[in-house]
Amino acid sequence: MENRQRIAIVTGANKGIGLEISRQLSENGILVVLTARDEVRGQAAVKKLQDVGVKEVIFHQLDISDPASITCLKEFVKTKFGKLDILVNNAGVGGVELQSPTTLIEGDSESLFAAINETYEMSKECIDINYYGTKAMCEAFIPLLHQSKSPRIVNVSATFGKLLFIPGDSIRKELRNIDNLAEDRLEELMESFLVDCKEGRLKESGWPDRAFSAYKVSKNAVNAYTRILAKNYPKFIVNCVCPGYVKTDLTYNTGTLTVEEGAKGPVMLALLPDGSPSGQFYNQTEPTSFE
Numbered sequence: 001m002e003n004r005q006r007i008a009i010v011t012g013a014n015k016g017i018g019l020e021i022s023r024q025l026s027e028n029g030i031l032v033v034l035t036a037r038d039e040v041r042g043q044a045a046v047k048k049l050q051d052v053g054v055k056e057v058i059f060h061q062l063d064i065s066d067p068a069s070i071t072c073l074k075e076f077v078k079t080k081f082g083k084l085d086i087l088v089n090n091a092g093v094g095g096v097e098l099q100s101p102t103t104l105i106e107g108d109s110e111s112l113f114a115a116i117n118e119t120y121e122m123s124k125e126c127i128d129i130n131y132y133g134t135k136a137m138c139e140a141f142i143p144l145l146h147q148s149k150s151p152r153i154v155n156v157s158a159t160f161g162k163l164l165f166i167p168g169d170s171i172r173k174e175l176r177n178i179d180n181l182a183e184d185r186l187e188e189l190m191e192s193f194l195v196d197c198k199e200g201r202l203k204e205s206g207w208p209d210r211a212f213s214a215y216k217v218s219k220n221a222v223n224a225y226t227r228i229l230a231k232n233y234p235k236f237i238v239n240c241v242c243p244g245y246v247k248t249d250l251t252y253n254t255g256t257l258t259v260e261e262g263a264k265g266p267v268m269l270a271l272l273p274d275g276s277p278s279g280q281f282y283n284q285t286e287p288t289s290f291e
Contacts, residue, residue, distance in 0.1 A: 006150075007081045008270065009033045009073070011064055011137060012091025014045040016248040017156070020263035021088055021270075023049055026056040028271060030086065033077065035062035064091050064133030065125075074140045083147035086270045089134045089222075090156045094250050095126025095214035104254050109245070112254050113211040120198045123214035127190050130218035135183075135225055145236060154269045155226050157240040159283065160212060161219030163291050168206015175220055176290070178227045178279075186224055193217050223281060223290055230279030237272055241265040241282040 008025050012018045014036035022032045026049070034049075036042035039061045046059045060076055063069040077084055095118060098104075102115035134155060145151035166172045174181060174189065193214075196202050202209035208216045226240040246262035247255035255262075265284040281290050 006030050006085040006148075007033065007077070007083065008086035008088060009035060009077070009084060009137075009141070010088045010090055011035050011062060014038065014041040016250070017243055017246055017259050017262045017266070018088075018090040019045055019049070020259040021090060021266050022057055023054055024263050024267045025086070025088075025270060026054045028267070030056060030270075032057045033073075034059050035073065035091075037061070037063045062091075064089075064137055065129050067136065070136055070140050074144070077141075078144060082144075084141050084144040085148040085150060086152045086154070087137065087141050087145065088154045088156070088266055088270055089137055090266065091133065092130045092156065092218075092250070093126055094212060095122045095130075095218070096212060097122065098252060104252055106247075106254055106256070109254065112252060116211070118213060120194075123197045124194055126214035127194060127218050127221075130215070131190055131221040131225070134222055138225075138229060142233070150274055151233075151236045152270050152272065153226075153229060153236060153238040154266050155222050155238075155240040156266055157222050157226075157242055157281065158215070158219045159242045159245075160216040161223045161240070161242065161281070162289070163220065165208055165216040166206070166220055167203075167208060171206050175224045178224065178231065181224060181228065183225070183228060186221060186228070190217070190221055226281075227279045227290075234278075237269075237274075237276055237278045239269045239272075239278060239280045239282060241269055242284065242288070244284050 008030045010022045013022045013034040022034045026032050042059045049057050062073050096116040099117050105111040163172045196205040223240050230238040243262035244257045245255045246257045247253050268285050
């Protein structure tokens, strides 16, 4: 018997925007597979939603940096539902740590920029999770999305994913030229960034060299990959979205928007009707430029 209910996966969903995306999708009749690295926290998140009357949500453990974990989730969804309708790639890290002691001011991003420290190890983790993890999720679930009548991929990005945050003209030109940018070249660019980061030559090579440098590069890569997916899978609707400057752990609670406000854009894109634009970048709920 055909499973008519729409099924969604939300990554990084035990708190913050991911948890709220799960709640809003569930309230729209979507059965949500809420995922998180930590099983105890993920189960607690599902219970938190169920305690306020949200019923269409189940938990499954997922670490998007672990191929075996992704495969386990894929087999679970394949066996239980036989398809996937919506993939929301929300899981991500900032690639920085706070210096201590420090004073942060709500709504003042400059106070955050002045208080962070970035190392090669943090940058590598940021690229591995934000870009490679997102890509691995898409590759794993594209076959199950093909079984949906209305497949949707939503990649949660950031304003930092705009090309203006990449200083190097040649790098910007490659990321912009989606017609000729292949996935293997995108990976080469990510590896070049990490080499330059390790060897301390980010600025000379045209990469951002301060204030969330790896995060900016990872989100530019996610945006470029989103456009590649949209080109390669014309029957899918694939978009990326900046949720806004949201008060979450990622912004060390300096954001100005609530998680309810931040979730609106990703949820809107997850529920877009057939025939909607694909390969676009949204700032919250409004289309924006990749530039």
